[in-house]
Amino acid sequence: MSIPQSFIQELLSRVDVVDVVGRYVQLKKGGANFMGLCPFHGEKSPSFSVSPSKQFYHCFGCGKNGNAIGFLMEHAGMGFVEAVNDLAGQVGMVVPQEDISPxxxxxxxxxxxxxxxxxxxxxxxxxxxxxxxxxxxxxxxxxxxxxxxxxxxxxxxxxxxxxxxxxxxxxxxxxxxxxxxxxxxxxxxxxxxxxxxxxxxxxxxxxxxxxxxxxxxxxxxxxxxxxxxxxSPETPLFHKGRELYGLFEARDALRSMGYVLVTEGYMDVVALAQLGFPNAVATLGTACTNEHVQKLFRFTDSVVFSFDGDAAGRRAAHKALEAALPYANDTRSVKFLFLPAEHDPDSFIREHGSDAFARHVANALPLSQFLLDAASAECDLGQAQGRAKLSSQARPLWNLLPDGAFKRLVLGELAAKIQIDTRELSELWAQAEAQDKRFQRGGARPAPSHSPYDAPPHAPAAPDWVQEFAPSGHTSPYGDRWRGTGNGNRNGAPRGEWKRGSKFGRPQDSWPAPSLGPRVAPSTAPDQAVRLLLSQMKFLEQLDNDDLDTLAHQPAPHGPLFAWIESQFQEHGPQPWAVLQERLRDSVHGAFALQLMEGPHGHPEGEEAEQLQELRNILAPLLAKRIEILETEALKAYAANPSDSAIKAHYLALVERRKLLRDRVTSRPE
Missing domain, CATH: 3.90.980.10 (DNA primase, catalytic core, N-terminal domain)
Structure with a gap:
């Protein structure tokens, strides 16, 4: 919207900057000007001056200065048009717009x-x-x-x-x-x-x-x-993807404390404010969005995200990471604070006190470290294949960063983790970007050289329960292949049994296996899960936390795309593919999503109930694999620290989750 400059000048001549600033700052007459404590930085002696003759404010401490419009933009976090409209409303003026009709x-x-x-x-x-x-x-x-x-x-x-x-x-x-x-x-x-x-x-x-x-x-x-x-539902006034609870109350504290603390609940904000952290705000039952981050950076250059330590908190942190990356320039700071799994900020600060919480804030993970951790998820960095996986998962995240020194420094840290020269990594990613753009213009993407179910060179023996989660037609991570036998299930697909291959020196044992419903389309299981969710986003309402956690932790490009789908669902509710398609065109995930949906299996067929069951069937082996990885890591930690009761409890809880998952799958009706 274009506002004529002549109107801006007339507006500033009609408003009194002393009245505007006085709504937010207590001012006292001091000679020809008015003085007060600066709202932009903490101070005990007033150095903030407002001049009624010049219609100008200036702080001799921090150097902030400007007119009435600038003050509303700096202090109240308003955009330019919003500030102009606010002032025009105060003096009864109607804002003209040059480029719109009557x-x-x-x-x-x-x-x-x-x-x-x-x-x-x-x-x-x-x-x-x-x-x-x-x-x-x-x-x-x-x-x-x-x-x-x-x-x-x-x-x-x-x-x-x-x-x-x-x-x-x-x-x-x-x-x-x-x-x-x-x-x-x-x-x-x-x-x-x-x-x-x-x-x-x-x-x-x-x-x-x-x-x-x-x-x-x-x-x-x-x-x-x-x-x-x-x-409240979405209304002409309220859009939960743009608003933050407690931001109005926290504005002054953001200036004095130098950072904002982003939490997930109303009670977190209230408890933290009472116990020494009035700079806390909360998202409103939705994932952190780009609009949230952009609004926060109007008030401060430092953001600390505080999340629960459970799986849901980790998912929320990953979404916040993606939302924050485009705004993480060289002058801003973004950190991630994770509390113990049994605590949220409210319970933690009441049980352990303000000092303990302050120590956690001070030790929060910098954005660069959390990006490395997120990209390294489920990567064995001791193996070349694991480091290559890290490269694949890191690229879409790194691409979200704005150009600058920080982006180059993060590239160097990633290159060191991947054990490749920074220049080589940059060239490798540039080639991948060019390939993506060629595909987006209608070119062909080369087929993957291997299935994600291919066996590693030295696959371990499969646990006894793994055969129950094998996707039809694929090799398991243990080198076992699902081969059709029997009379077939209700969908016409053959029943199967695990045949252990001899290349690992194991006998040709076999086990009967339950029906897993419709066969996955001839592509990877995560591919088909993406298709089902893009076609029927409302299925997210039917999935439990374990399933959502599994989706979010899939390697790139699937995991980040799943997180994007869930954030769209949280912000806008279920949306048809036609709407999502438009949103994806400007998204980093667009090329990959459009590739999947334009293929021969792009729009899954069948009744909704059958498609939902197919999605659950797909998720079962993926979830089993993830739980097994976590269980293996927990067992190693327990072996190294057998006296740590918390580590032992975590390991036993994973064992129980795996057993429950096995029971859930094996008890599914034919």
């Missing part, structure tokens, strides 16, 4: 009026929830048990939505007002048109934009009911 201008004015009205509706609801909190002792007691003080509760505007289906009817006499539904406060039944409150018997967390306006709510149950957390 009809579009009228539509935008109507949308702006609607947003203001929805803000008013949400503010009224927030006031009502805060009043209800005072009236319900058990809700106050719950917060006290969680260690939430009255001061913190007031700062974050916590409230309570009491039990009952239509409590908001006493707040909004016109309960059938469409704005109650549009703001996400009221649900209207599709069949009977009945209306009822969305939030019931929950602690309420108002979600504010950077200007402090309420744009939505998050609600947490007081017990163990499901869902534990419930957010």
């Amino acid at each position: 009809q579009e201008r009228e539509r935008q004015a109507a949308a702006k009026l609607k947003q203001a009205t929805l803000n008013d509706v949400l503010e009224r609801a927030g006031n009502a929830y805060r009043h209800q909190l005072k009236e319900h002792a058990h809700a106050v007691q719950y917060l006290k048990q969680r260690g939430v003080s009255g001061a913190i509760s007031s700062k974050y505007g916590l409230g309570y939505a009491p039990p009952g289906w239509r409590n908001l009817a006493s707040v909004f006499p016109e309960y059938d007002d469409p704005q109650l539904q549009e703001s996400g406060l009221v649900i209207v039944g599709e069949d009977d048109d009945k209306r009822y409150d969305r939030f019931r018997d929950r602690i309420m967390f108002p979600i504010r934009n950077v200007k402090g306006e309420c744009i939505g709510f998050g609600g947490r149950v007081l017990g163990d009911e499901k869902p534990k957390y419930l957010n």
Whole structure:
């Protein structure tokens, strides 16, 4: 959108920078100017000056300076157009736009009026929830048990939505007002048109934009009911992929503490703020997005992501890594903090204290190290093949980095890990990029030289349970091949048995195996899993955490693409292939995804129930392989530290997971 420069000048002549800055900074008259503590850096003596005559602010400590528009952009994190609109609204001016029609201008004015009205509706609801909190002792007691003080509760505007289906009817006499539904406060039944409150018997967390306006709510149950957390739906005001809980409250702390701490939950933010970390924010029930990272870097040049130590936390960290990489330039810092598996930030800081949490923050993994760790997942760096796998998995991540010294330094670290010269690695990746671009323009990609199921040169003996997870028609990682025998299953595919090859000196033993449903298409199992999820994204709702973890940990290019699909699902819900196809055109994963979907097996056929079962059948051997790798690593760790009870418990838990998986597969009906 283009705003005429003449309008900008007139706007700045009408607004008073003292009033604008005074909304955020306490100012006192000091001679011809106004003075206050700088909002951009921590200080005890005021060095921040605002000049009413020059309509200019300047800090003699950190050097920040500018006009009213610049202040809103620097301090409130607004974009240029947003800051201009904010100031124009204060002085009653209408922002002209040179490149839009009168009809579009009228539509935008109507949308702006609607947003203001929805803000008013949400503010009224927030006031009502805060009043209800005072009236319900058990809700106050719950917060006290969680260690939430009255001061913190007031700062974050916590409230309570009491039990009952239509409590908001006493707040909004016109309960059938469409704005109650549009703001996400009221649900209207599709069949009977009945209306009822969305939030019931929950602690309420108002979600504010950077200007402090309420744009939505998050609600947490007081017990163990499901869902534990419930957010407002997507509305004209609220887009969870763009907003961060607690950012408005944390703005000043970000300046003084020098970094932002990104968590996954409302209670994490509240607990951390109370115990010395008011610079915490949280994503809103979705993966960290590019928009989140971009918004954070408006306020600070240092971001620390804090995730739970469990599998879900690791998946969230990988998504945050991909979101942060495009913004990790030479002047910014990104780190990743992982807590013990049994803790989230809220529980950890209450059990171990602020000092222990501060030590974890100080020891957080730098982005470059976490990128190396993520790219090295399931790579045996003692073998050439493992280092080649690292190269393949690292390339799409490294490509996301912006050009600069940091990107070159990371390339050097990767080259050292891969044990190849930096220049050679750069040339190798450049060739791969050129090949990808040729394919994207319609060229042919050379076929892989081997199957991912090919046996390694010195394959170990297969554990007894492995045969139950063998994909039809492929060689297992142990050198065993699935060969058809018997009368065939319900899909016409032959039943099979494992035939151990003699090339490893083993006898030709065989075992009966259960039916694994439809055969995988003549490509790799991860290929077909990608196709099924791109065709039927809603299948993600049916998969459990183990399955999702398996998908996310597949080697590149599958693993990063799976993570992208899940992030799209979290942000936008299930989407048809036509929509995903457009989103993929500008994505680093686009060429690979389009290659799979344009092939002869691009769009799987059959009933949805059959396709979902096929996806689960595909995931079973992949999950089994992953659990076995983790179990082997855990066993080695236990052998080296037999007295460590935590390592032993971790190993036994993996053994139990593998047994449960075996039972799940073998008990599947024919």
